[in-house]
Amino acid sequence: MSYEKLANIIFKDIDKTPEYFINKYPKRTLPEGAEVTRYAPSPTGFQHIGGVFAALVAQRVAALSNGIFFLRIEDTDQKREVPGAILDTISTMNKYGIDFNEGQTSDHDYKGNYGPYKQSERKEIYQTFAKDLIRQGKAYPCFATPEELEELRNWQIEQKITPGYYGQYAKFRDLPVDQAIEKIEFGLPYIIRLKSSNSPERIHFTDLIKGETSFPANNQDVVIIKQDGLPTYHFAHVIDDALMHTTLVSRGEEWLSSLPIHLELFEKLQLPQPKYAHIPTIMKMDGKSKRKLSKRKDPESAVTYYDDEGYPVDCVIEYLLNLVNSNYETWREENKDKSYLDFPVALNKMSKSGALFDIIKLDDVSRDIISRMTKDQVYNLYLEWAKSHDLEMHNLALAKFEGLREFFNIDKDTPKPRKDFAKWIEVKPKIVYLFNEFFDEESDIELPKSVSLDQAKEIIAEYKKVYVHSHSSQEEWFNHLKDFAASIGYCSNKKEYKKDPEKYKGMIQDVAGAVRVALTHRINTPDLFVIMQILGESEVLSRFNRFINN
């Protein structure tokens, strides 16, 4: 048969058959209902939060079903490849608690029995299948130059015809085999295209997230092997996911429109087709309209942003889970002590439209989670973050080990813990007054609305005289402060004050406010008693003096 000859000329080095690879990668033996999923990024740059989102979904689905989750590197476009991106992908995923059962483990190594897990190393496999397609007349070499294609496209658009290489516009689709061979032997460059059946039928399809949908069958003679011998995404996807026995492909919804191509490819290659879940794109508000999170414009699209800001990884994950299934919050409320790993992710409960990434909501989720951590967890996580993002604070935090832990412990053991921090970058401005290094440099002094600076100084001048550092409890200290407040004409009881405001200079909170401002320059800090204990008696008195004389 002449197609046979063509196939042998094009892929003269390919001596295997599709059966060889099909037999080489038998189906895994897995428990009933186990899903095999994957994360398949191309190593083209920094990690996108959408990537973590997609990987998280796939990983959860596999883990929850006792299946397999693997990493495949889609590096068929060698021009766009960025050195180091593979390792960066792996370490980012690991950092976010996303581990792979199989797949690429470094630039050149992988684990698992279905490898290689890097497409550039699977060239022989793709070519074997492509050769088989040519042999069957289901694919053909195309000699059209990029310029020619461009011209065709422009003309089609001008004529208001669907652009593309298909049907009557596919110039080399029906080129006689001997002429094709002639061109090849002459040395003309070419690529391999699928000879689409061009079926007039509509295809009905069920997506696990989007539900029922239908579209016209593919009619494009898409490129399957590029001039460099590597496959296009479409061809590689179909072969890899079949050979790797992926049961469920979860990927961004931008792939939905090329699904007809993939479906035809599965059919032509006679390979088993997986289930699909097309994940909505994470969007962002831009003025009045939504748009995709952009690498260019949005710093928060990069995973490194969350690290730089100091969001604990668990907080980011829990927020993302919130976007995956909106009943996550309810579940979390009912299962406070469980790990997010126990949450039953359900693809059919996922929103069909793109969610807006809401940093404010992230902050809330994060604050809540941090508030439930122990003082040691908070301290250690902060220290770890500061080590790589704020060395000065890291060293101070180390030096003030006990003090800082006490500070983080304020109200920790109560049923209603404080929610001071959403991310570690917020810690510094809220604690720097503990350190003279920063405190003395501050020029801004906040004041409670009902107290003037002079009034505050007056209060402190008096308080300094009676200040006792050695109170054994917060309660004792505050009682003392109340007595003091009364002695200088401030009311210590709110109700009485309201009855007759004229009788008093102010209220107890004005006095406490003055003390707070003198010690911290802030009107908003955690419990003063603990802060004073951390500062120590001499520093407290010194700050009182500095405040009065300033």
Place this chain on the structure above:
RNA sequence: GGCCCAUUGGUCAAGCGGUUAAGACACCGCCCUUUCACGGCGGUAACGGGAGUUCGAUUCUCCCAUGGGUCACCA
């Protein structure tokens, strides 16, 4: 432009033919309180538009509008 997907308050979203249309975040107010917080209670605020189907549509169908995606030898 063709094809596909989507459309409930500012945001995330429940709802799947009959509801006073949940809840969370944000915002506002009140309360609690020994300072700061936390917390509690309450409030403002929504079914894109138009035709059908139906006794009855946020829910079903169609059309339109809007938003998004996609139409590469990129993934």
